[in-house]
């Protein structure tokens with residue numbers, strides 16, 4: 001296998017994250033043993049034995065690095081020598097502004113590159129327990145469909161509440177797109193609680209007619225079915241809102257939309273018939289999630305229906321809701337900044353199992369885990385990307401940026417996240433300046449400029465981080 005004097009790093013899972021991690025480790029001159037079970041045991045979604053198989057869409061989403069957060073992470077990964085991006089670029093198919101790939105060509109290219117690398121050995125086997133102690137440096141990148149035996153071993157080690165088998169995602173909204181002329185800040189009954197202020201939620205009021213129209217829209221909305229193997233993962237307190245709406249016209253008003261203990265700051269004498277609450281989702285305060293609004297509605301229907309809520313008429317969604325089979329750990333409490341399990345240094349997690357979501361995001365966390373593990377093996381200082389980069393913003397969200405809610409049982413407030421501009425720190429005050437010669441500089445123009453500036457800053461800081469500036 002190797003001409004390297006370093007002992008190998010073990011990587012479990014040869015999907016998007018594990019393949020990228022293996023590449024990064026090997027390119028740093030450290031040998032890798034990559035354990036992939038397909039070929040011996042399949043999953044419910046994969047169809048081939050190829051590494052980095054795309055289980056559904058063939059799109060890596062927007063490739064616009066000037067004003068789209070996904071495009072920015074593409075660009076940063078390319079700068080960092082990503083195998084996944086190199087193979088995607090090579091097998092691109094026409095898709096407008098998106099980067100879409102020929103899925104077989106892409107997976108074949110990743111598989112060939114991994115097999116041909118002199119420092120990588122691929123072992124086709126299911127790893128059924130946590131890595132043995134003599135695998136001193138290891139990365140678990142087994143994805144949303146981690147095999148049951150390994151998932152159980154992780155659960156035993158991390159605790160029951162720290163490993164989820166389904167996500168139940170409520171939509172997340174960019175704070176600056178919420179209309180605060182209609183909404184107001186208040187916690188129910190002004191409760192301060194531990195670490196609160198009494199004004200921790202954003203509240204959106206509905207009158208009776210608005211509530212009824214909203215419930216009708218939910219019932220008529222187009223929902224997506226569960227796949228046969230996903231089962232119907234409804235558990236207490238996590239019913240999709242459209243299912244709650246179907247159970248009775250008043251159900252939502254007595255559940256997530258109850259108006260009790262809330263007084264409309266703009267109109268204190270009129271009691272709202274129902275209230276939608278949004279809770280701060282990240283430490284930066286740039287994102288708020290819609291409390292109790294997990295849903296199986298199709299994305300198009302969600303945006304249309306949720307914009308019926310007063311105050312959310314122009315809402316920009318950082319991510320829409322969903323409910324899927326998905327194995328992921330409670331990273332904000334379990335992992336340190338270099339993706340290491342605090343309870344077992346040397347063991348890292350990467351990919352979707354860390355609570356990121358999407359092909360590119362999973363690969364990017366694999367890229368980081370690989371670089372961190374290789375640096376550790378070589379006795380080098382681990383260099384974490386700054387939070388102003390897309391890689392750093394996503395890493396930061398997973399390992400601490402998300403606010404952990406004590407109120408929710410089972411630590412369910414941490415839900416998988418895509419890269420989006422809400423995860424980046426704000427620009428320096430005064431950065432957004434009206435360009436000369438433009439008469440009207442509206443909110444939309446400011447948002448576009450803000451995104452362009454955040455994107456440019458990210459790429460500049462990423463180059464500096466990589467020593468490529």
Ligand SMILES: Cc1cc2nc3c(=O)[nH]c(=O)nc-3n(C[C@H](O)[C@H](O)[C@H](O)COP(=O)(O)OP(=O)(O)OC[C@H]3O[C@@H](n4cnc5c(N)ncnc54)[C@H](O)[C@@H]3O)c2cc1C
Nearest residue numbers: 013015016017037056057127142143147351352358359362
């Ligand atoms: C049904 C479904 C559809 C999805 N569709 C999309 C989509 O359209 N677009 C998108 O961006 N994202 C999608 N995702 C989300 C996610 O981005 C992908 O699942 C992505 O592949 C995650 O990358 P990963 O490397 O973390 O996991 P994976 O790519 O799933 O790789 C994990 C690997 O680990 C292996 N493995 C599991 N357990 C073991 C074990 N015990 N021992 C050894 N090997 C093991 C698996 O065989 C697999 O090869 C989807 C997810 C699912 C489940």
